[in-house]
Amino acid sequence: MRLEPIANPSPARRLGLPALALVATLGVAMLLALVAGANPFAILGQIATGALGSKLAILETLNRATPLIFTGLAIAVAFRAKLWNIGAEAQLYAGAIMAVVLGTGALGSPLVLPVSALAAMLAGAALLLGPVLLKTRLGVDEVVTTLLLNFIMLLFVSYLLEGPMKDPMGMGWPKSTPLIPEARLPRLVEGLRLHWGFALAIIAAVIVWVIQTRTTLGFEIRAVGQNPEAARFAGMPVNAVMVKTALLSGGLAALAGWSEVAGLKGHLSSDLSPGFGYTGIIVAMLALLHPLGVVVTAIFVAGIFVGSDAMSRAAGVPTYIADMLLATALLFMVLAILLTKVRVVRG
């Protein structure tokens, strides 16, 4: 077989194939339900109800979507420039650490929130800067270095929680001292369990969209991602663009951790993120790396997680079905996107 580019893909092809990928994922969900001995049609309904069936469920889904919007944006920005940042998990914790460092009494209102957000972004950006400089200067593959940094960061967090940041009132649980009230993000609507992090995530998505479509940097990021050689030939500072992309990407991922601590949890623990950094890759790919699309897919992915938890309790299908579905969706989607641009021919 051979792949042949399609000159002008029809809209039916460009929209139909990604839709087909999602339908195929639903098919896999039903198959897994059958394997688990549950009713395949019922579990789709149970997942949907669990995610969106009540005000409480919707708020839970939006809360879960908040860090995913940030990490999804971080990945989308980086992947657009073909910068393979797989270290969003570590950058997330870097942001969370800054929220605790500055939010436990070092600063008071009204400075604490903006300063700690900025510090979080700087910390996340700094963490990605190393791997990117290693890539541009020495040609070290950033995938492996960013992945390895995730493990180092988790151990560092574990050290902080048992040492310098340990909550003396923690009853032996490894968690940090709680944030002071001034360092907490207020609720979006009084009485509803949804914090300002969600709104900030959407604002961040809009800002990233503006950067990508309306600024020189956005143009350069796309050019470098499509063809670094051509971009270099056209006189673009390819390495400088990579570094700027990294700073943006690392900063966005750090806000995920910052908003989880300042908005949702109020303290740092080593289970702050159940893999939000990795799930961000799925969020970004499903959104075709579009920043506004990330908001939609993050809510979708969060819904699958929250819905699967509820379904699992009711139908007895292991909750890991959510992880399987999302990985399946990712693989189907990258294949579908390719097939919108090429067709398979014999020979």
Place this chain on the structure above:
Amino acid sequence: MSEIVDILISASFWAAVIRIASPLILATMGELICERAGVLNLGIEGIMVIGAFTGWMAVYQGMPLWGGVAVAMGAGMLFGLLHATLTVPFGLSQHVVGLGVTLFATASASFAYRLMLPEVTSPPKIEPFQPLEIPVLGDLPWLGEALFSQTALTWAAFAVAGLVAFTLYRTPLGLAVRAVGENPAAVEAQGLSVTGLRMGAVIVGSGLMAVGGAFLTLSAFSSFFFEMVNGRGWICVALVVFGAWKPGKAVLGAILFAAFDALQIRLQQTDLGAVLPYQLFLALPFILSILALILMSRRAEVPAALMVPYNKGER
């Protein structure tokens, strides 16, 4: 300092080094085969999890230990087929597909574990591989304990490394695999199938990764835990770079790496361990991997067509 010397001259330390190196050698050989054929396989972490899970589950269900190894290998090859189909004929991003395969494989293992053992709080144990008794050599003072008291799967790991080196450098098949990672168009011109060679390499390589994972459940520990692979796959990707894509050097890298890992565990028990946080010792393998990548970056002989998909008739 004398504590470190004491550790380094103890036979049990070297026995541990070889034990820790075994799964790394198996998985590193798997990754090396894939990369020599031009495909970066980031599915490695998940495929090791699948190998660890399926091998253990097969034995728990009553299969013999070698049956468990075979099941793990088969499962790894299936995930390798998935990876190869998406990255070779379709030429999709090896980064994205690899991570996708890792997420899918890891989730599959967790899902299947919970499905098959819904009520279990601590995973059931199996009877793992026992150290082989080697006549004469095994009775040697010090050397016997340090080098010759290993399980059959460890011996298999070293044999696999030898077989991989022999096949790559001494057989026509190995030449074809190496050529397809350097200059696929030339291979095509010889009338060989680039797609077939690359897919074969990824599938076989993935099988070895899974056996590396199965080593953890069938030889090192006797149970399956969700987090047990814990980044070993990513470390193997670094070891391939450290070994400059050569099997012999990669084995030495794995042993060196295992030595640091065995040392850090023992250093935690010493005065040093009382002063420094234990997390620093645990982070050492990951820090070393990054340092190894930096050290080798200047003189790495990367296969020329690594991560370059090949589409027939396209230049």
